[in-house]
Amino acid sequence: MKYFFHAEVEKYTRRLKHMMLLAAMSVFAVCAFCTINIVLNFGSEIVYLLLALIGGFVFLGMVFGFSAVYITEKYKRRHSKYTYFDFFPKGMIFSEYAGEFTRYGEKKILRRLYYIPFEGLISVTRDPKTAPHNLTFTGEIRAYFQESDRLGYHIDEDGNLEFDSAELNIRLYEELPSLVVRDRFGNTKRLEKSVNFYLEQYKNTPEKKPFNISDYVSVRKRVKLHTSNAALESPSYSRKWK
Structure with missing residues (x-):
């Protein structure tokens, strides 16, 4: 079973695509409007104003695009590491x-x-x-x-x-x-x-028992004697006579 989950950061990429598409459509609409008016008013002084307007919107669109990419990549890196x-x-x-x-x-x-x-x-x-x-x-x-x-x-x-x-x-x-x-x-x-x-x-984890030293120390049992002579019941007693 998975025990570590990283943040899902692809949502920032999707948001970036939507913002870039919206910005591109806005710039395109302004440029198309200005171009039509330039054609209709060719030779007039307003043409220079419309050309400046096109250049200004293109510049703003580029600034917005680079800023959006930078912020998006920054958030993706930060959340990938810290979230x-x-x-x-x-x-x-x-x-x-x-x-x-x-x-x-x-x-x-x-x-x-x-x-x-x-x-x-x-x-x-x-x-x-x-x-x-x-x-x-x-x-x-x-x-x-x-x-x-x-x-x-x-x-x-x-x-x-x-x-x-x-x-x-x-x-x-x-x-x-x-x-x-x-x-x-x-x-x-x-x-x-x-x-x-x-x-x-x-x-389901079993409860941990408290430490008890008697569980880890073995005590040697004393040999129980069955005769009046303790030597006869001794484990080291040797029954060999010369």
């Missing part, structure tokens, strides 16, 4: 890219990170008809909003989540009663299936 869903034995993590800023010349990435322990999870719901790309979690959820490099974590040998920054384990988070994952992973049918699978595994 994901991660499962581990006792819970799951939803990480989401939340922006960036520059501090002292160094670029900082912001993330929202949600820790959803299976122990406090009440329900997982999805509406395949009205919202097939959304998934709703209800239960005890921790929400963090920090710089990305502060949100590193690892899983200990017992399957518990431990943040690399120790203070995040005890504070600097907000408790939420529910969380809606909106349109980040495409159709969430597979994600919902993985959630239910790992939740069921957690519920």
